[in-house]
Amino acid sequence: MDVALSKNGxxxxxxFFFLVVAFLYAPILILLIFSFNNSDxxxxxxxxxxxxxxxxxxxxxxxxxxxxxxAIVAVISSIGAVALGxxxxxxxxRRRFRxxxxxxxxxxxxxxxxxxxxxxxxxxxxxxxxxxxxxxxxAIAHIVLSVPYxxxxxxxxxxxxxxxxxEAARDLGANRLRTxxxxxxxxxxxxxxxxxxxxxxxxxxxxxxxxxxxGQQTTFPIYLYGAxxxxxxxxxVIAVAVVVMTVSLVVVVGAExxxxxxxxxxxxxxxx
Amino acid sequence: xxxxxxxxxSPASRxxxxxxxxxxxxxxxxxxxGWLIVFFVIPICFVGAxxxxxxxxxxxxxxxxFSAWNDFLHGSVYLSLFWRSVRMSFTVSVVxxxxxxxxxxxxxxxxxxxxxxxxxxxxAPFLTSYLLRVLxxxxxxxxxGVLNSLLFWTGLRDPDHPISQxxxxxxxxxxxxxYVWLPFVALPIFVSLESLDRRLLEAASDLGASRWQSFxxxxxxxxxxxVAAAFMxxxxxxxxxxxxxxLVGGVSGYMYGNQIVDxxxxxxxxxxxxxxxxxxxxxxxTLTLVFSRFLQIGRVTxx
Numbered sequence: 001m002d003v004a005l006s007k008n009g010x011x012x013x014x015x016f017f018f019l020v021v022a023f024l025y026a027p028i029l030i031l032l033i034f035s036f037n038n039s040d041x042x043x044x045x046x047x048x049x050x051x052x053x054x055x056x057x058x059x060x061x062x063x064x065x066x067x068x069x070x071a072i073v074a075v076i077s078s079i080g081a082v083a084l085g086x087x088x089x090x091x092x093x094r095r096r097f098r099x100x101x102x103x104x105x106x107x108x109x110x111x112x113x114x115x116x117x118x119x120x121x122x123x124x125x126x127x128x129x130x131x132x133x134x135x136x137x138x139a140i141a142h143i144v145l146s147v148p149y150x151x152x153x154x155x156x157x158x159x160x161x162x163x164x165x166x167e168a169a170r171d172l173g174a175n176r177l178r179t180x181x182x183x184x185x186x187x188x189x190x191x192x193x194x195x196x197x198x199x200x201x202x203x204x205x206x207x208x209x210x211x212x213x214x215g216q217q218t219t220f221p222i223y224l225y226g227a228x229x230x231x232x233x234x235x236x237v238i239a240v241a242v243v244v245m246t247v248s249l250v251v252v253v254g255a256e257x258x259x260x261x262x263x264x265x266x267x268x269x270x271x272x
Numbered sequence: 273x274x275x276x277x278x279x280x281x282s283p284a285s286r287x288x289x290x291x292x293x294x295x296x297x298x299x300x301x302x303x304x305x306g307w308l309i310v311f312f313v314i315p316i317c318f319v320g321a322x323x324x325x326x327x328x329x330x331x332x333x334x335x336x337x338f339s340a341w342n343d344f345l346h347g348s349v350y351l352s353l354f355w356r357s358v359r360m361s362f363t364v365s366v367v368x369x370x371x372x373x374x375x376x377x378x379x380x381x382x383x384x385x386x387x388x389x390x391x392x393x394x395x396a397p398f399l400t401s402y403l404l405r406v407l408x409x410x411x412x413x414x415x416x417g418v419l420n421s422l423l424f425w426t427g428l429r430d431p432d433h434p435i436s437q438x439x440x441x442x443x444x445x446x447x448x449x450x451y452v453w454l455p456f457v458a459l460p461i462f463v464s465l466e467s468l469d470r471r472l473l474e475a476a477s478d479l480g481a482s483r484w485q486s487f488x489x490x491x492x493x494x495x496x497x498x499v500a501a502a503f504m505x506x507x508x509x510x511x512x513x514x515x516x517x518x519l520v521g522g523v524s525g526y527m528y529g530n531q532i533v534d535x536x537x538x539x540x541x542x543x544x545x546x547x548x549x550x551x552x553x554x555x556x557x558t559l560t561l562v563f564s565r566f567l568q569i570g571r572v573t574x575x
Contacts, residue, residue, distance in 0.1 A: 003473035004381035004491070006483060013378035017390070020375060024397045024455060027408035030418055034411065042411045043421030084304040091300035103301065106308055112560045114512030116529050117549045120536060121315035124322055124546070127329075144312050147304065176296075205401050208515055212536075224403045228410060228519055238411065241404040252399040253392065 028245065035239040042234065053239035063240065066223035070204050073135060073219060077142035078199035084143065085150025085195055086188075090180070092151070093158040094166075108148045118144070119212035126213065133215025141209045146199035153198060157191035158184070190262035197255040201248055220244075316553070323546035340543045350531060350548055357511055357528035360442065364449045365506040371450075372458040372502060373495075379458070380465035381491075391462060398455040406519050409448045413438040413520070440522025448520050449510050457502045464498025465491070504563045512552050528552065 514529030
């Protein structure tokens with residue numbers, strides 16, 4: 001006899017699970033259907049198949065500019081966040097220092113701060129020091145938001161690595177920098193890639209803070225938000241939505257599978 | 273760095289190496305800590321300065337005053353709006369946790385094969401764009417939208433009388449927030465149920481407890497940390513939400529976050545806006561501290 005669930009209980013929960021999954025995917029499926037529907041309004045009955053909305057999206061220069069802005073900001077901020085995340089994670093896992101808990105809490109606190117409060121603080125700060133709102137302010141903001149995610153990916157990985165490997169390297173005369181480059185970095189590389197991809201997605205999808213610090217720049221979420229308020233462009237936006245959802249799903253799921261696979265292969269090195 | 277250390281070090285080069293930059297604790301922490309202090313902590317201090325009038329949007333003479341705080345805390349419309357947002361956010365969090373618990377229970381305890389695949393299927397929608405998921409509901413709920421047109425088409429409803437309260441309502445805001453957060457919330461509950469020792473349930477069963485009794489006395493209490501974490505994962509981001517209500521909320525779905533945006537935008541009252549922002553931050557920070565042992569962020573610090 002199963003102690004957690006009766007047979008009927010398990011069956012009921014299974015049905016419930018797939019009903020919820022259907023509820024979660026139905027809106028996405030509806031977007032997919034209407035992205036091919038030959039009508040200005042997303043209404044039933046369907047009025048025919050068209051690729052017109054995808055064609056429009058391919059020729060929309062405003063949208064392309066927004067995608068380009070977001071891509072630039074995402075790449076710069078992800079590189080910055082991963083660099084800062086590696087430094088912070090090394091300090092948190094390989095060093096003992098006073099105030100460690102406080103430092104760690106500070107590093108992770110961007111996870112819980114309401115984005116509206118953070119956006120406004122940066123706006124007031126940049127305003128007070130007359131810092132122009134543009135690519136730099138966007139990248140600065142997104143680095144702050146992404147650093148905790150990189151730490152959450154990197155710290156567990158660093159903890160897995162047997163530190164005697166590093167001690168051996170040090171005993172053989174390598175300094176800490178060289179030890180990092182030759183021993184630690186190759187071992188955490190899958191996690192570094194994964195952290196980078198998560199930071200990319202965080203930045204690429206971020207609207208709330210960007211809306212305060214973007215200045216004249218239009219990122220992709222800012223473009224989307226504008227398009228959502230003026231429904232005339234709805235069908236085209238739906239087509240964009242389908243493409244972006246597909247790409248981001250492939251990136252994130254691919255990153256997770258890739259990381260597990262790579263760490264599985266590196267696993268032999270960790271535990272001699 | 274240079275590659276001169278790549279060959280076997282001679283005593284001379286070893287001496288030389290000592291003076292090269294090394295990864296000391298300040299060297300490791302300096303940049304990330306500095307970045308967060310300059311671009312995270314100090315900006316929040318600026319909000320504090322604006323809230324008491326030490327800084328102002330308008331140049332010229334102005335003095336420190338707590339009047340904006342005073343107005344806010346003593347029966348302002350803002351405070352009642354805050355409680356309204358708390359109630360909305362609380363309702364969403366409770367409903368979402370009630371939905372997520374059986375999902376997590378099914379994945380963790382039904383002995384289903386491929387539970388990690390099913391978990392990924394459940395969470396995947398959370399990994400797609402937030403704005404686009406809101407867009408999907410706007411398309412569905414609009415008075416010229418999918419749901420209404422489906423009702424007209426199938427003859428369930430007269431085209432002259434669409435269900436107009438679907439979009440731009442408190443209901444729409446809560447539905448969309450629940451939809452957005454549901455996939456993610458099952459995760460902390462799943463983790464706490466996964467780590468449950470099944471032998472406890474077997475022991476209870478051997479001692480004559482029914483499944484319901486062992487659920488109530490063992491499984492539920494042991495999974496409460498996960499439930500608390502799940503609740504906070506929804507409550508903290510939704511209580512200050514302004515994007516979803518501005519897209520699907522209309523007048524009746526207006527939340528505290530929208531008020532903050534309007535104070536900084538349309539009404540240019542940065543002082544009151546700063547008070548509202550700091551108050552929100554204070555509430556969220558307090559909740560986070562109180563619940564931090566459930567949020568499992570602490571696990572990182574003890575490593």
